[in-house]
Amino acid sequence: MAPILTSNPTLTLVPEPLTPTNFAPYGTAIQSPLPRDLSIAVQPSSLPPHNPAPVLANQNSALKYSPISPMLDTYKNGPSGQPSATRMTMFCCFPRKLRTIGSGTSEKEAFDVRILERHPYTNQTFIPTDLSSHSKVGNGDEEPIFLVVVAPTLEGETATAKNEAGETITIRDPPDLRNVKAFIARGGQSVTYGVGTWHAPMVVLGPRRVDFVVVQHINGVDDEDCQEAAFGEGVVVDLGRRGQYGRKEQGSAKLWTAKL
Numbered sequence: 001m002a003p004i005l006t007s008n009p010t011l012t013l014v015p016e017p018l019t020p021t022n023f024a025p026y027g028t029a030i031q032s033p034l035p036r037d038l039s040i041a042v043q044p045s046s047l048p049p050h051n052p053a054p055v056l057a058n059q060n061s062a063l064k065y066s067p068i069s070p071m072l073d074t075y076k077n078g079p080s081g082q083p084s085a086t087r088m089t090m091f092c093c094f095p096r097k098l099r100t101i102g103s104g105t106s107e108k109e110a111f112d113v114r115i116l117e118r119h120p121y122t123n124q125t126f127i128p129t130d131l132s133s134h135s136k137v138g139n140g141d142e143e144p145i146f147l148v149v150v151a152p153t154l155e156g157e158t159a160t161a162k163n164e165a166g167e168t169i170t171i172r173d174p175p176d177l178r179n180v181k182a183f184i185a186r187g188g189q190s191v192t193y194g195v196g197t198w199h200a201p202m203v204v205l206g207p208r209r210v211d212f213v214v215v216q217h218i219n220g221v222d223d224e225d226c227q228e229a230a231f232g233e234g235v236v237v238d239l240g241r242r243g244q245y246g247r248k249e250q251g252s253a254k255l256w257t258a259k260l
């Protein structure tokens with residue numbers, strides 16, 4: 001069981017659409033730099049500048065962008081000195097249960113963030129499989145989305161928590177629970193959590209399961225592979241009206257329809 005932090009903040013988060021820019025402080029948001037309707041491999045020089053610049057590959061039938069996200073391994077800084085290896089895993093993530101907040105016409109759905117975790121010596125990439133990058137809006141036929149919840153690290157600080165045995169322990173470099181952020185990601189997007197970035201276990205929202213290929217490093221020492229911090233019901237993601245997952249009457253329809 002994850003240690004439970006003794007401080008219990010109250011915070012309501014309205015998620016933003018995930019973009020490479022707004023996620024940059026926490027890692028990398030990966031998405032195609034090309035418009036969806038580009039169906040021939042054009043000369044790279046005819047495209048807007050991009051970093052990394054694309055090159056033609058695969059008998060000129062592909063545009064290759066490399067590197068798109070780093071694969072970082074800092075286990076050499078871990079106390080055990082245990083060697084690490086690159087690991088590819090599949091996480092089959094089922095839709096999460098939501099809670100109703102408000103009442104009557106202002107009734108909304110909400111997700112309670114009750115736990116954050118981090119990988120202090122590796123970054124970690126979640127790549128959804130079987131998710132169309134063409135998310136539809138509407139009842140019944142919409143694609144699932146996933147919620148990416150992250151918190152900055154209070155570097156060099158400690159927080160008090162209770163472990164399973166009820167003992168008081170300290171968590172080093174704990175999450176800054178006053179500055180948690182939530183992002184909505186959709187098909188066509190992947191996410192790399194930076195080394196040591198606090199994040200919620202993957203949250204899939206919508207009608208069906210999403211399977212993710214996950215790439216990271218691992219050395220088999222529990223506390224070096226994954227650290228967790230649990231807390232009470234205070235951190236809530238406001239997902240808007242029922243079935244809309246953050247899509248509001250105006251403006252935030254962009255959550256679903258934002259172009260790459």
Ligand SMILES: NC(=O)NC(O)C(=O)O
Binds near residue numbers: 091124199200201
């Ligand atoms: N992010 C997530 O869903 N899970 C992990 O980070 C994990 O390693 O368990």
